[in-house]
Amino acid sequence: MNFVFISPNFPENYWMFCRGLKKHGATVLAIVDCPYDSLNKQLKEHIDECYVVPSLEDYDALVRAMGYFTYRYGKIDWVESNNEYWLAQDARLRRDFHITTGITIDHIADYQSKSRMKQFYAEASIPTARWQMADTAENAIRFAQTYGYPIICKPDVGVGASSTYKLNSEQEIRDCFANGFSQPMLIEEYIPGTCFTFDGITNSKKEIQFATSHHYVGSIMDSVNSQDSIGCYSLIDIPADILEIGTRCVRAFPTRSRFFHFEFFRLQEDRDGLGKRGDILGLEVNMRPPGGFLPDMINYANQFDIYDIWAQVMIEDHVLIPPHERRSCAFSGRRDNVAYAHTEFEISNRYGRHLKMMQRLPKALASAMGNTVSVAVFDTMEEVQEFFSYTLEKKHETTGSDL
Numbered sequence: 001m002n003f004v005f006i007s008p009n010f011p012e013n014y015w016m017f018c019r020g021l022k023k024h025g026a027t028v029l030a031i032v033d034c035p036y037d038s039l040n041k042q043l044k045e046h047i048d049e050c051y052v053v054p055s056l057e058d059y060d061a062l063v064r065a066m067g068y069f070t071y072r073y074g075k076i077d078w079v080e081s082n083n084e085y086w087l088a089q090d091a092r093l094r095r096d097f098h099i100t101t102g103i104t105i106d107h108i109a110d111y112q113s114k115s116r117m118k119q120f121y122a123e124a125s126i127p128t129a130r131w132q133m134a135d136t137a138e139n140a141i142r143f144a145q146t147y148g149y150p151i152i153c154k155p156d157v158g159v160g161a162s163s164t165y166k167l168n169s170e171q172e173i174r175d176c177f178a179n180g181f182s183q184p185m186l187i188e189e190y191i192p193g194t195c196f197t198f199d200g201i202t203n204s205k206k207e208i209q210f211a212t213s214h215h216y217v218g219s220i221m222d223s224v225n226s227q228d229s230i231g232c233y234s235l236i237d238i239p240a241d242i243l244e245i246g247t248r249c250v251r252a253f254p255t256r257s258r259f260f261h262f263e264f265f266r267l268q269e270d271r272d273g274l275g276k277r278g279d280i281l282g283l284e285v286n287m288r289p290p291g292g293f294l295p296d297m298i299n300y301a302n303q304f305d306i307y308d309i310w311a312q313v314m315i316e317d318h319v320l321i322p323p324h325e326r327r328s329c330a331f332s333g334r335r336d337n338v339a340y341a342h343t344e345f346e347i348s349n350r351y352g353r354h355l356k357m358m359q360r361l362p363k364a365l366a367s368a369m370g371n372t373v374s375v376a377v378f379d380t381m382e383e384v385q386e387f388f389s390y391t392l393e394k395k396h397e398t399t400g401s402d403l
Contacts, residue, residue: 001026001315002073004066006081006090007056008043009034013296013307015043017082020311022046027073031056031065048073056086066097077101078314082259084288087111103287107254111287112157114186121282124252126245127274128282129265131188137177140187141170147189156184166190191274191281193265195219198238198246199290199298201310203317204257206250210309210321212298213238213246214290217332217388227337229392230370232294233330233384234301245280253285257314261286292369293331293357300356300377301329329356329377330384332391333370341393344372351376351387 003026008014021028030050053061091105121128134140144151154164200211217231263283298306312319354376
């Protein structure tokens with residue numbers, strides 16, 4: 001099998017996908033937009049050849065790279081980046097080089113358009129926040145008058161929580177729309193609920209080969225826009241309702257031979273027209289691995305290699321995962337602008353045997369994940385909750401009477 005992997009050097013952990021592919025017999029061909037000498041040693045050891053392009057935005061350069069690989073190795077069987085930013089480009093290359101595996105260009109909108117996602121959720125009888133497309137402030141204001149404040153405003157196509165706003169008044173809506181947007185914006189009612197995921201890998205028959213669930217501590221939107229603390233943790237066991245609704249999503253969306261990352265809300269209160277407290281609403285769909293440290297967190301929680309499991313499913317279309325102990329892996333992201341009650345040194349001393357990593361993040365990643373992150377593994381959910389209480393506890397402000 002000839003497998004072209006686009007940008008296996010970023011994110012940094014993606015070289016491990018190439019390791020898995022190589023282990024299971026694929027000829028691994030890489031396309032990167034950085035000097036070959038700058039690639040890490042592990043990536044170089046697990047690819048058969050690398051083609052350097054000036055920019056991954058340069059489609060003609062990608063076509064030349066694919067043409068060279070086809071001339072040198074024969075027909076390309078797979079092309080994949082596992083990166084949301086390049087999904088459309090991956091699909092375009094599949095079409096132009098007659099590659100029948102992976103997402104086709106006509107299905108890209110199903111994965112990347114939030115309004116299209118809502119329609120798929122509806123077809124699967126999964127409720128979502130009520131929404132509409134809005135190109136003017138007046139449209140958004142009328143929507144808010146119907147469903148109440150606050151409302152959420154976000155691009156129909158976007159990565160992560162960038163350009164996503166929580167608008168609390170008519171004036172905030174007008175200010176938000178004042179400068180215009182480069183693409184249509186989707187507005188939806190604000191949902192008071194906790195956010196969680198259903199993550200996993202499917203084969204070509206949409207059969208789930210592995211699945212897990214992560215719950216967020218804090219809001220990704222608030223983490224990006226307000227620089228709040230953020231965290232998430234994996235569940236040791238997937239609750240029946242999450243497994244059931246996640247499986248319905250896998251069947252409803254075009255999920256063949258993919259990593260999937262579905263996001264949901266669980267209502268914290270009764271909501272007229274939507275559901276009762278505890279009900280689940282669909283949020284977003286991503287046909288890629290969960291972001292940040294989550295693939296590594298899956299490994300820590302399950303004591304296996306998720307990169308290898310993905311590669312085996314892509315090549316052999318199935319995997320048999322032996323029985324294994326499941327634990328919970330927790331990620332805590334702290335901000336430089338927040339005064340915390342405990343230092344990183346104290347966290348390290350307290351959770352030393354549980355910690356898998358503690359590090360500073362570069363600016364590009366810190367915006368969504370925090371400036372300093374700690375990742376730890378625990379046997380019980382009580383330990384997980386205590387970990388977040390300790391690592392994200394803020395200092396109590398002192399008053400003049402204390403002086």
